[in-house]
Amino acid sequence: MMQFKDITFDDMDIIKKLLKNNTNKACEFSLANVYMWNVDNMCKYGIWNEQLVYRCVSDSCVTYTVPNINQDSKAFIDGLIEDASALGKQFSIKGLSEDMTKQLEEFYPGKFEFSFNRDNSDYIYLVSDLAELKGKKFHGKKNHINYFLKTFQYEYEAITEDNLEECRVVKSDWSEQKEIETASMETELNAVDIALDHFKELELTGGLIRIDGVVKAFTIGERLTDDTFVTHIEKADYEVRGLYPMINQQFAIHALKDYTYVNREEDLGVEGLRKAKLSYQPEMIWNKYKAVPRS
Numbered sequence: 001m002m003q004f005k006d007i008t009f010d011d012m013d014i015i016k017k018l019l020k021n022n023t024n025k026a027c028e029f030s031l032a033n034v035y036m037w038n039v040d041n042m043c044k045y046g047i048w049n050e051q052l053v054y055r056c057v058s059d060s061c062v063t064y065t066v067p068n069i070n071q072d073s074k075a076f077i078d079g080l081i082e083d084a085s086a087l088g089k090q091f092s093i094k095g096l097s098e099d100m101t102k103q104l105e106e107f108y109p110g111k112f113e114f115s116f117n118r119d120n121s122d123y124i125y126l127v128s129d130l131a132e133l134k135g136k137k138f139h140g141k142k143n144h145i146n147y148f149l150k151t152f153q154y155e156y157e158a159i160t161e162d163n164l165e166e167c168r169v170v171k172s173d174w175s176e177q178k179e180i181e182t183a184s185m186e187t188e189l190n191a192v193d194i195a196l197d198h199f200k201e202l203e204l205t206g207g208l209i210r211i212d213g214v215v216k217a218f219t220i221g222e223r224l225t226d227d228t229f230v231t232h233i234e235k236a237d238y239e240v241r242g243l244y245p246m247i248n249q250q251f252a253i254h255a256l257k258d259y260t261y262v263n264r265e266e267d268l269g270v271e272g273l274r275k276a277k278l279s280y281q282p283e284m285i286w287n288k289y290k291a292v293p294r295s
Contacts, residue, residue, distance in 0.1 A: 002046045002048055002053075002079050002080070002083050003046060004044035004045065004046040004055050005044055005045060005046070006041055006044060007034060007035055007038055007041075007043060007044065007045050009198070009201060011045065012031065012035075012201065012202070014047075015031060015034075015045065015052065016031050016203075018047065018050065018051075018052040019031060019052065019067065022067045022068070022224070022225055023067075023068070023225055023226075024067040024068060024095075024097060024225070025122070025124055025224060025225060025228050025261070025263055025286055026067075026095050026097070026122060026263075026286060026288050027122050027224070027230050027232075027263050027265045027266070028054075028065055028095050028288075029067040029095070029224065030222050030223070030224045030230045030232075031202060031203065031222060031223075032195065032202040032203075032204060032222050032232065033230070033232065034054060035194065035198075035202065036191040036194045036195055036202075036232065037187070037191055039187055039190075042056050042057070043055070043056045044056075048076045048079055049076065051066065051068070051073070051076055052066070052067060053065065053066045053076075053080065054066075055083070057087065057089065058089075060089065060090060061084075061089050061090040061091070061092050061292075062083070062084045062087055062089040062090070062091065062092070063092045063093065063094055063290075064080050064084075064091075064092070064093045064094075065093070065094055065095040066093065066095065066100075067095075068100070069096070069100040069103045069104060070103060071103065071106075073103065073107075074107050077093075077104070077107060077108075080093065090292070090293070091292070091293060092290060092291065092292045093290070093291050094288065094289070094290040094291075095288050096114070096288065096289040096290065096291060097286075097288070097289070098287070098289070100289070101114045101289050101291065104291055110294065111293060111294060112291040112292065112293060112294060113291070113292055113293075113294045114289050114290070114291050115289065115290055115292075116287045116288060116289045116290065117290075118269075118287075119266065119267065119268050119269035120266050120268070120288055121266060121267075121285050121286060121287045121288065122263050122264075122265055122266055122285070122286040122288070123263070123264045123265070123266075123267070123277045123278075123280075123282040123285060123286075124228070124261050124262070124263045124264075124282055124283055124284045124285075124286050125261065125262050125264060125280055125281070125282050125283055126260065126261060126283045127229070127252050127256045127257075127259050127260060127261065127262050129280070129281060129283070130248060130249060130252035130256075130262065130280065131249060131252040131253045131256070133145070133249060137281050138280075138281070140279070141245045141249075141279070141280070144241060144242040144245045144246075145242050145245050145246055145249060146242075147241055147242050148240070148241065148242030148243065148245075148246050149242075151241075151242075152211050152212075152240070153211065153212060154209050154210060154211050154246070155209070155210045155213075156207060156208070156209055156210075156250045156254060157207065157208050157209075157210065158205075158206070158207055158208075158254070158255070159199065159204075159205075159206030159207060159208055159218060159220065161199070161200065163208060163215065164196050164199055166208070166215040167196060167206070167208060167215060167218040167220075167235075168193075168196055169215065170208075170215055170216065170217065170218055170235050170236070170237070171189065171192050171193075171196075171235055173237065174235045174236070174237070174238075175189055177237070177238050177239075184268075191232075191233075192233055192235070195220050195232060195233055196220075199220070202222070203222060203223075204220050204221065204222050204232075205220070205221060205222060205223075205229075205255055206218060206219060206220035206221070206233075206255075207219055207247065207250060207251040207254060207255050208247075209236075209243065209246060209247050209250065211240065211243075216236060216237045216240055216243060217234075217235065217236035217237065217240075217243050217244070217246070217247040218233070218234075218235060218236075218247070219231060219233060219234040219235075219247050219248070219251050220232055220233040221233070221262075224263055227259055227260040227261060228259060228260070228261040228262065228263055229255075229256050229259045229261070229262045229263070230262070230263040230264075230265065231251075231262055231263070231264050231265065232265070234247065234248065248280075261283065263286070264277060264280075
């Protein structure tokens with residue numbers, strides 16, 4: 001039976017090695033993602049013939065997340081199904097690309113029902129679009145940036161250990177501006193703290209903007225695949241017009257030169273967030289499917 005372990009910093013090198021050749025552009029398969037969002041240590045990890053798998057157990061079911069399923073994965077999936085049975089839980093597997101759903105259907109014809117939640121679909125952009133903002137489709141973004149440039153004296157910096165604490169101040173100010181305390185916001189703020197606390201260990205990349213010497217915006221992410229970066233965090237002072245488009249553009253210009261795409265994660269069904277993400281004209285919407293046994 002497959003063995004699963006807690007995800008700790010002692011395991012980061014192991015997980016990093018397993019994700020080195022990942023080609024799945026879903027945000028779940030970056031090194032830091034699972035560590036930042038692993039609330040109450042619900043998620044464990046296991047290895048099957050050099051294949052990484054995450055497992056989350058709830059009262060009624062067990063959900064597995066895997067970066068890849070190919071024609072050689074049948075024994076691997078059989079092992080996951082056996083693991084769920086041994087736990088006495090319903091089996092489910094999520095984070096599936098369209099190609100992965102086709103492979104599962106080939107392995108088990110008619111056995112699984114596939115679905116996806118649009119709220120959890122990732123937005124993936126061309127780095128060149130975010131950096132250059134060419135064409136009429138980005139006219140509004142350019143207007144906000146032009147206002148910012150005419151109004152403020154700014155500096156862009158890469159995030160280092162020397163300015164991490166200033167980013168924490170931005171996070172605190174941002175949370176006060178939101179004026180709403182929810183469980184999801186608490187989880188998000190906790191994830192930001194983890195990223196700032198372990199910026200070096202998680203091999204994160206970040207950038208910030210100063211206005212008159214004071215940090216007012218920052219963003220943090222990491223390598224996802226050879227051609228795709230994933231942005232986990234972007235926080236800025238809401239009262240500064242053009243600051244969000246500015247940190248987005250400057251980060252793409254300065255930090256993402258080696259990538260073709262950037263995954264800016266889900267909108268979680270938040271109307272304003274969905275509108276903002278769509279306004280940047282994504283190159284693709286990455287739907288992530290879930291498979292459960294047909295009843």
